[in-house]
Amino acid sequence: MSNNAFYVYGIVKFGVDLDLNEEGLTGKEVYLISRGKFSALVHNCIDKLYTDESPEKIKELIVSHNKILDKAMADFDGVIPLSFNTIIKKGKSSARFNLKKWLSDDEERLEKIWDKIKGKKEYGIRIYYDKDKLLEETSADREIKKIEKNIEGKSQGLSYLLQGKAKSKKQELFQNKVNGLKTEFYEKIKKVAEEIAINPSRISLEDEKDLLLGLSVLVEEKKVAQIKEFLEEKGGFSFHLAGPFAPYSFVQNGK
Amino acid sequence: MENDKIGIVELIDRTLNKGVILNADLIITVADVPLLAANLKLALASVETMMKYGVMNDWLSATGLEKKEENCLISPELFAKK
Numbered sequence: 587m588s589n590n591a592f593y594v595y596g597i598v599k600f601g602v603d604l605d606l607n608e609e610g611l612t613g614k615e616v617y618l619i620s621r622g623k624f625s626a627l628v629h630n631c632i633d634k635l636y637t638d639e640s641p642e643k644i645k646e647l648i649v650s651h652n653k654i655l656d657k658a659m660a661d662f663d664g665v666i667p668l669s670f671n672t673i674i675k676k677g678k679s680s681a682r683f684n685l686k687k688w689l690s691d692d693e694e695r696l697e698k699i700w701d702k703i704k705g706k707k708e709y710g711i712r713i714y715y716d717k718d719k720l721l722e723e724t725s726a727d728r729e730i731k732k733i734e735k736n737i738e739g740k741s742q743g744l745s746y747l748l749q750g751k752a753k754s755k756k757q758e759l760f761q762n763k764v765n766g767l768k769t770e771f772y773e774k775i776k777k778v779a780e781e782i783a784i785n786p787s788r789i790s791l792e793d794e795k796d797l798l799l800g801l802s803v804l805v806e807e808k809k810v811a812q813i814k815e816f817l818e819e820k821g822g823f824s825f826h827l828a829g830p831f832a833p834y835s836f837v838q839n840g841k
Numbered sequence: 842m843e844n845d846k847i848g849i850v851e852l853i854d855r856t857l858n859k860g861v862i863l864n865a866d867l868i869i870t871v872a873d874v875p876l877l878a879a880n881l882k883l884a885l886a887s888v889e890t891m892m893k894y895g896v897m898n899d900w901l902s903a904t905g906l907e908k909k910e911e912n913c914l915i916s917p918e919l920f921a922k923k
Binding site: 594596597645648649651652666667668669670672674688696699708710712826828829831832834835837838 | 847848849851852853855856857858859860861862863
């Protein structure tokens with residue numbers, strides 16, 4: 587096991603080696619290693635991943651990782667974050683050489699990403715709706731009422747068929763309404779944000795069953811108020827705005 | 842659900858699953874150490890049994906760790922790729 591490895595937090599466009607004057611994971615001193623226009627935020631470590639028996643300790647590590655990224659966002663007007671526990675180690679060459687080589691080889695890609703994220707932060711938006719109310723509205727739809735009226739006085743067999751038709755129509759109308767609402771929120775927020783991404787459904791918390799839409803947005807901080815204002819004005823919904831975060835969701839390619 | 846719990850879920854999800862990909866050899870990533878995954882599962886569980894909400898399913902599935910929870914009793918060095 588070598589002690590010539592670097593834990594890498596993220597990348598900033600700075601180009602000069604510098605102490606960050608901030609403690610990272612387990613109190614390690616964080617500094618910048620630069621090559622060309624870009625600098626990696628690192629601390630010295632051994633080539634072994636951070637882990638711990640204590641779950642609380644691991645949470646602390648994750649929070650420390652993000653504390654460094656927050657500091658970088660403030661000091662350098664942006665940061666390209668790396669995921670937790672990315673460590674570059676030595677091979678035939680030193681870890682420092684490997685890191686600098688990567689900064690150099692990927693400079694064009696980093697430049698594209700930087701142009702996009704500079705001066706912006708990521709927020710998570712979760713929008714909730716009243717599912718029961720929407721179902722009620724669907725049931726009150728004229729088309730549904732018409733089908734239900736037709737059922738009255740019909741034979742058992744025909745009544746069964748019409749009930750099935752009404753149920754399927756209700757589902758279709760309900761889904762259309764949901765999709766319409768999702769599109770409306772998405773389009774409205776997209777106008778303010780630099781970029782927007784729909785969060786995968788893996789975060790579906792049990793006690794928030796009526797989540798309409800989960801989004802990640804890349805946005806200038808001064809424009810966040812506009813998003814909040816729109817969400818607050820739109821009645822019948824509730825929302826949760828999380829962040830700011832380093833722009834994790836918008837740096838995975840150099841487009 | 843309290844807002845700060847949603848906030849920590851959002852933070853952990855991003856920190857573990859996203860970020861720029863480092864195109865270089867000689868990178869150690871979380872996929873190399875099952876113990877970390879197991880312990881992170883505990884970390885999340887201690888927030889609010891988040892594993893049952895599926896926060897880390899993609900991550901664990903990608904690393905093939907779902908069926909290796911028993912490995913968390915073994916020292917991490919055994920799993921670290923040299």
